[in-house]
Amino acid sequence: xxxxxxxxxxxxxxxxxxxxxxxxxxxxxxxxxxxxxxxxxxxxxxxxxxxxxxxxxxxxxxxxxxxxxxxxxxxxxxxxxxxxxxxxxxxxxxxxxxxxxxxxxxxxxxxxxxxxxxxxxxxxxxxxxxxxxxxxxxxxxxxxxxxxxxxxxxxxxxxxxxxxxxxxxxxxxxxxxxxxxxxxxxxxxxxxxxxxxxxxxxxxxxxxxxxxxxxxxxxxxxxxxxxxxxxxxxxxxxxxxxxxxxxxxxxxxxxxxxxxxxxxxxxxxxxxxxxxxxxxxxxxxxxxxxxxxxxxxxxxxxxxxxxxxxxxxxxxxxxxxxxxxxxxxxxxxxxxxxxxxxxxxxxxxxxxxxxxxxxxxxxxxxxxxxxxxxxxxxxxxxxxxxxxxxxxxxxxxxxxxxxxxxxxxxxxxxxxxxxxxxxxxxxxxxxxxxx
Amino acid sequence: xxxxxxxxxxxxxxxxxxxxxxxxxxxxxxxxxxxxxxxxxxxxxxxxxxxxxxxxxxxxxxxxxxxxxxxxxxxxxxxxxxxxxxxxxxxxxxxxxxxxxxxxxxxxxxxxxxxxxxxxxxxxxxxxxxxxxxxxxxxxxxxxxxxxxxxxxx
Ligand SMILES: Cc1cc2nc3c(=O)[nH]c(=O)nc-3n(C[C@H](O)[C@H](O)[C@H](O)COP(=O)(O)OP(=O)(O)OC[C@H]3O[C@@H](n4cnc5c(N)ncnc54)[C@H](O)[C@@H]3O)c2cc1C
Numbered sequence: 001x002x003x004x005x006x007x008x009x010x011x012x013x014x015x016x017x018x019x020x021x022x023x024x025x026x027x028x029x030x031x032x033x034x035x036x037x038x039x040x041x042x043x044x045x046x047x048x049x050x051x052x053x054x055x056x057x058x059x060x061x062x063x064x065x066x067x068x069x070x071x072x073x074x075x076x077x078x079x080x081x082x083x084x085x086x087x088x089x090x091x092x093x094x095x096x097x098x099x100x101x102x103x104x105x106x107x108x109x110x111x112x113x114x115x116x117x118x119x120x121x122x123x124x125x126x127x128x129x130x131x132x133x134x135x136x137x138x139x140x141x142x143x144x145x146x147x148x149x150x151x152x153x154x155x156x157x158x159x160x161x162x163x164x165x166x167x168x169x170x171x172x173x174x175x176x177x178x179x180x181x182x183x184x185x186x187x188x189x190x191x192x193x194x195x196x197x198x199x200x201x202x203x204x205x206x207x208x209x210x211x212x213x214x215x216x217x218x219x220x221x222x223x224x225x226x227x228x229x230x231x232x233x234x235x236x237x238x239x240x241x242x243x244x245x246x247x248x249x250x251x252x253x254x255x256x257x258x259x260x261x262x263x264x265x266x267x268x269x270x271x272x273x274x275x276x277x278x279x280x281x282x283x284x285x286x287x288x289x290x291x292x293x294x295x296x297x298x299x300x301x302x303x304x305x306x307x308x309x310x311x312x313x314x315x316x317x318x319x320x321x322x323x324x325x326x327x328x329x330x331x332x333x334x335x336x337x338x339x340x341x342x343x344x345x346x347x348x349x350x351x352x353x354x355x356x357x358x359x360x361x362x363x364x365x366x367x368x369x370x371x372x373x374x375x376x377x378x379x380x381x382x383x384x385x386x387x388x389x390x391x392x393x394x395x396x397x398x399x400x401x402x403x404x405x406x407x408x409x410x411x412x413x414x415x416x417x418x419x420x421x422x423x424x425x426x427x428x429x430x431x432x433x434x435x
Numbered sequence: 436x437x438x439x440x441x442x443x444x445x446x447x448x449x450x451x452x453x454x455x456x457x458x459x460x461x462x463x464x465x466x467x468x469x470x471x472x473x474x475x476x477x478x479x480x481x482x483x484x485x486x487x488x489x490x491x492x493x494x495x496x497x498x499x500x501x502x503x504x505x506x507x508x509x510x511x512x513x514x515x516x517x518x519x520x521x522x523x524x525x526x527x528x529x530x531x532x533x534x535x536x537x538x539x540x541x542x543x544x545x546x547x548x549x550x551x552x553x554x555x556x557x558x559x560x561x562x563x564x565x566x567x568x569x570x571x572x573x574x575x576x577x578x579x580x581x582x583x584x585x586x587x588x589x
Contacts, residue, residue, distance in 0.1 A: 051509045055530060065528075068511035304507035304538065311506075332537040339548060341537045386536055387546060394540025416541065417485045417492060427540050428442055428494060 010035035012317060013097050013106040015087045015256060017041035018050060019303055020112030020285025020310035022069055027314020029077050035318065037079050038104055040097075042086040045138060046071055051303060053141040057171035066138065092260055092278060108280050108317040111257070111268060112310055115250030115286040115301055120159075124221035131228025132221070132244045135168045147243065153177060155241040157231060159218055161188035163333060165247035166201070170336055173208045180211040180239065184248075188212060192331055193340075194347040197381050200365050201335045208336060218244075250301055252287045265289055267299040272323040274313035282317055284309030293328040293344075293397075300329050328396065332386070338365060341389040344379035344396055345371050354378070359410040368410050375403040388415060394427060395419075437520035438559065438587060439580050440566055442494050446576035449491030453568035453577055454480040457495075460560055460567035481557040482568055483543050493577065495557035495568065496543050498522045504535035504544065512553070521559045529553050565589045 012028055014021045017039050025037060048066040055061040074081050082101045089098040090109065097104045117134040119125070125132070133144050147153070156172050158165045161183030172179050181188065187198035188205075202212055213233070220232040221244070230240045252267035263269045263277045267289035274282045274290075285306030289299050305327050315322045328344045348354045348371060355372040366384035370377055370392070377396050382389045391414070395402060400423050402409065408418040416424055455467070461478040462470040470477060482495045502522050505513045512528035513535055515521070531551030535544050547554035560566045569579045570589055579587045 049509050049511070051532070052530070061530065068509070070511075303509055304503070304534065307506045330537060332533040334531070334533070334551075339533055339546075341533065343537075386533055388542030389537055390535075390539035390544070391542040393538055397540070413487055415483070415485045415487075416494060417487045417490060428444075428497070 010107045010318070011105060012037045012108045012110070013104055014039045014110045014112060015097070016110075016112035016114055016285070016287075017043070017047055017081070017083075018112065018114055018285070018306070019068070020114070020287075020306040020313075021110065022047060022073075023307045023310030024110045024112060024282075024284065024314040024317070025077055025079060027311040027316075027320075028318045029314075030318070031315055031320045032318035037077070038082065038106070039074075039079050040082045040085045040087050040099055040101075042084065043137065043139070044084045046074070046081065046083065048138050049303075050136065050138075051167075053135070053138050054167035054171055056138070057141045057144060057168065063138075087256055090256060090260060090281075092262070092281070095280065106280075108282065110310070110313055110317065111276075111281070111283040111287055112285050112306070113253045113256055113287045114306075116253040117246065118249045118251050119246060120217075120248060122218050122221055124223065127226065128221055128223040128228045128244075129226035131223070131242060132246065135164055135245050135247050136250060144243070144245070151242065153242045155239070156180070156243040156245070157182060157239060157241045158245045158247060160247035160249065161185070161212065161214070162191060162247065162249065163189065163331065164249075165245070166205075166335060167333070168245050168247055169205070169210055173210060173336065178211075179209065180213060181205070182213045182216055182218065182233070184215065184217050186215050188214070192329070192342045192346060194369065194381065196360065197340070197342075197346075197367055197369070197383050200367060200383060201338060201340075204336050204338060204365070250286065252289070252299055254287060265297075270313075272325075273316045274309055274324060275316065282313040284313045290324060290326070292326040294326070300327060302327075302329065302331060304330075330393065332389075338384055339382075339386045340384075341382040341386045342380065343389075343393055344377075345373075346379045346381050348373075348379070355406075357406070357410045370409045372402065372406070375401050377402055377409075391416065391419070395423075398423065437498075437582050439498065440495060440557075440559070440569060441578050441580055442492065443576050443578065444490070444492040446574045447492050448574050448576070449486055450573060451484055451493075452571050452573065453482050453493045454484055456567040456571040457482050457557075460563065461555070479545055479547070479555040481545075481555045483541075483545075493568070494541060494543060496522060497541060498557075498559065503538040503540070507534035507538045508532075509534055519559070519561075521561065522556070523558055523561070524553055524556060526552055 049068040052066045085099050085101040087099045117136050155178045158181045161181050218231045219234050222230040268283040269289050270283050274284045286301040312322050312324045330343045332341045357370040359368045369381040371379035380392045457480045459467045459470045482493050484493045509532045510528045513524045529552050545554040568577050
């Protein structure tokens, strides 16, 4: 990767100082050690890992344990960091970024503005000033914590039984609070799990006194003097409550490019170099729509993707040449002490087009499922026992033909030795070394 | 300089000495008897040993150039040492999110589910400077090479 000739002393601006933005810094500095880099965040923290806010809510981690890069990272990389600074407008003709801390000229800009929580249109939602929360930022977790300290909270309802909703719910367990999760689908974690895996987690939640209401949603929110009082569900059921957390998902935050000619669909559209339709405008992470695994064009809001895309964007902005190869949805989440890992298609609609291998131990709450299509693994669930799950990740990514090793995939002997020899040698040898 | 441990599975005789010496090297006393017979907590081996029928083989972290575990780590605990290229991790920072376990195609990161920490991962024996598994493999099934693939002996 060589630095492109022509531009010396490049000026880079990076909007968003989360994992995509930080990885972009690393990408740029891999190639260009002199260019000026300006980083902007509308949050006040020098960085923190968003997925850890539930650990903070729970009390497992303190505020000063949430950062994923040390403060000297910015000094070492000679970053001009602007916190509490909102980027308001980009002038694409003159290449100027307008922010609340002044205007900045640039040669290259990276948009790592992430996602925004989706707020449903519920009658009365605009009138609740106190008691209704979202849960995607550290300040959300802080506000929630403070509300609990100031008020006597007896009843909490969480709208959304996906990853964020359940991680938030976990923060309230065992605190003597009555807790309900409301999910529109017929099972919790509908996007990543099948019914059995969902059921195992659901039962564990219920054992911990968390009520789960499925195939239902909130139709009306009733407040008194701005303070949340009661919700009415679609089926007419009424619940009095003190706190409502809305966690039905996130949506790409494309505010900054509204009114510009930067192309977007659901997210900002970028090519495999993370470049938008403007050659000096790059994007990556939860805001970016890319070609993913198997050529599917989409936004997958997960940490490793933001990390990878930010880095690749940085390398290319600095004149390098690196392509993004696409990812599939995957996650590793611990729910109330049950570790889970899921990959790709876990719950195919037309089951007959797939081959499914399963191993279940109800007592121990251990479950493994492998979804196969045309002799390739396309999805998997590991629950309770996640050891060596990454081998499956590799088999999916490398589209390895598994027809000879099928019977070992859910066997106790599952490991590298059962893999086709050529593939095993390929991954074992690593970069450039013969085995 | 980036060193690499090579696995030559056709030479592995399944003696598991690599595991024994890996554990010893990462123990407090680094004394084999005290590690196995004393009452200090015994570390977990950084090596995965596998055996199916007559074939056996031991493997540890490959210290990838583009490490997916580092890329996926939610806390910044997993990192790449810029000088040596070794992939190391900071136990203090680790919260046991298992993103690294999810993405490692070799499945060589061991977990401690109870304490929510990565239990062990090969660190190339940074302290002593020469990998204990290489040093103690009786049949040269595990060897150390430099960037060019030239063999390094202690
Ligand atoms: C509770 C929770 C748990 C999660 N758990 C997991 C998990 O277990 N595994 C996983 O893979 N993923 C998880 N995720 C998702 C993961 O956090 C995201 O995929 C990741 O943070 C995306 O990174 P990003 O840099 O693209 O965007 P973000 O992290 O959303 O950061 C964008 C940043 O840009 C700032 N910004 C936006 N607009 C502007 C502007 N105009 N001016 C200045 N600054 C601006 C924002 O304030 C924010 O700081 C979780 C998310 C949440 C909320």
